[in-house]
Structure formats: structure tokens, C-alpha cells
Amino acid sequence: MTTAIIGTGGIGSVIARQIASGGETLRLSSADLKSARRLAAEIGRAAVVAADNRDALHGAEAVVLALRFTVLKSVIDDIAQSLAGKVVVVPSNPLSADAQGNVSRVLPEGQSSGEVVAGWLPPGAHLAMAFGSMSAGLFESASNRSPKPAVLFYATGDDRAGEEVERLIRTAGFEPAKIGGIEQSGRLEVGGDLHDLVVGPAQAPSLISGA
Numbered sequence: 001m002t003t004a005i006i007g008t009g010g011i012g013s014v015i016a017r018q019i020a021s022g023g024e025t026l027r028l029s030s031a032d033l034k035s036a037r038r039l040a041a042e043i044g045r046a047a048v049v050a051a052d053n054r055d056a057l058h059g060a061e062a063v064v065l066a067l068r069f070t071v072l073k074s075v076i077d078d079i080a081q082s083l084a085g086k087v088v089v090v091p092s093n094p095l096s097a098d099a100q101g102n103v104s105r106v107l108p109e110g111q112s113s114g115e116v117v118a119g120w121l122p123p124g125a126h127l128a129m130a131f132g133s134m135s136a137g138l139f140e141s142a143s144n145r146s147p148k149p150a151v152l153f154y155a156t157g158d159d160r161a162g163e164e165v166e167r168l169i170r171t172a173g174f175e176p177a178k179i180g181g182i183e184q185s186g187r188l189e190v191g192g193d194l195h196d197l198v199v200g201p202a203q204a205p206s207l208i209s210g211a
């Protein structure tokens with residue numbers, strides 16, 4: 001199967017490496033394509049560099065928008081016409097950094113990245129919030145654990161998105177665990193109670209229910 005990854009920086013590159021090593025074919029895109037080319041060369045035959053963000057979607061069932069929150073809307077607007085029928089997977093936390101590297105939240109407390117992104121997508125796109133619940137290093141080191149895989153939490157209210165994101169999560173070497181609809185996705189973000197947790201499948205239900 002083929003997945004587009006738009007954004008090949010800190011988290012996009014790790015997601016790409018993990019799902020490619022699980023057998024997925026990738027179409028990569030980034031702002032100036034330099035990082036996408038570097039990553040494709042590293043991954044090898046499983047990854048190709050698209051001509052641009054729209055081209056990345058050709059032949060892909062799903063697209064991972066591994067972008068900073070502040071550029072997400074403009075990229076979604078640019079590719080909107082190609083998103084009908086696609087699964088859109090978003091790991092973005094609603095954060096921005098100033099020139100000194102000070103990080104701040106760009107949404108009011110209580111409003112999640114997922115709820116805002118859902119309002120930016122065109123009709124017919126299938127949204128899941130996933131792959132942003134761990135920092136990149138932790139995500140990489142927690143994948144393909146044995147004997148039991150670690151859990152990767154995701155949120156969606158859309159059955160098609162749920163099916164596809166579960167496949168991608170397993171391909172990346174994790175066990176998927178749904179926490180609820182998009183309105184729950186704030187729990188996955190930096191500061192959320194399910195962020196940066198490495199747990200096995202047996203622990204997931206009580207964490208999700210908050211018991």
C-alpha cells in the first residue's frame with residue numbers, strides 16, 4: 001500500500017522510516033524537497049520524492065501531514081481538491097516556537113489540534129489524529145517491542161480513518177488503541193494525559209477510561 005508523507009522533519013522522517021520498514025511504499029514531500037530527497041535516499045526503493053504536495057497524493061490511500069500546526073491550514077488548502085476519499089493522519093501539536101526557541105500553545109486551553117483541523121478539511125476526507133502522541137525519539141525506540149508491542153493511541157470518529165490508521169500503526173510496529181472521537185484528541189497532545197507514554201496493550205484500557 002502507498003502512503004503520502006508531507007513533512008519530512010523531526011517526526012515525519014521517523015514515521016516514514018518506521019512504516020517503510022514495515023513494508024509500506026511512500027511518496028514524500030517537504031517545503032523545498034531537500035529533506036524529502038535525503039530521506040528517500042536513506043529509505044531506498046520503498047520511497048519516492050513527489051514533485052510537490054499535491055503530487056504526493058497520487059496513488060496514495062492515506063496522507064500523513066507531519067507539519068507544524070502553523071503551516072497545516074495553508075497546506076490543507078493547497079491539496080484540498082485531492083483529499084476526497086483519502087485518509088488524513090495528523091500528528092501535529094498546537095504549538096509554535098519563537099526565534100529564541102520558546103514554545104507556546106497557539107490554541108486556547110481546551111481546544112485541540114484535531115478539532116481545529118477537522119474544520120479545515122474538505123468534505124470526503126477521513127481524519128485521524130495519530131503519530132503525534134510521542135516525541136520522535138521515543139516513538140522510534142518504542143517501535144517493534146517484543147514480546148508485546150507498545151501501544152500507539154489514536155483518535156477518530158470516522159470508521160474508514162480508523163481502519164487505515166490501525167493498519168499504519170501496526171505497520172510502524174505498534175498496537176493501535178482508539179481513545180475516542182476527534183474531540184478526545186487533546187489527550188494525545190503535549191500536556192495531555194496520554195502523551196509520551198510507552199505502555200503495553202494490557203495497560204491501555206484503564207488509561208483510556210481514566211480508571
Ligand SMILES: NC(=O)c1ccc[n+]([C@@H]2O[C@H](COP(=O)([O-])OP(=O)(O)OC[C@H]3O[C@@H](n4cnc5c(N)ncnc54)[C@H](OP(=O)(O)O)[C@@H]3O)[C@@H](O)[C@H]2O)c1
Pocket residue numbers: 006007008009010011012029030031032033034035036053066067068069071075091092093094095131132133134135136137
Ligand atoms: N518532532 C517531534 O518529536 C514531534 C513529536 C510528536 C508530534 N510532533 C508534531 O509534529 C509536527 C511536526 O513537527 P516536526 O518536529 O516534525 O517539525 P519539523 O522538524 O520542523 O518538520 C516540519 C516539516 O514540514 C515541512 N514543511 C514546512 N512547510 C511545508 C509546506 N508548505 N509543504 C510541505 N512541507 C512543509 C518541512 O520541510 P523542510 O524539511 O523542507 O523544511 C519539514 O520537513 C508539529 O506539529 C509537532 O508538534 C513532533
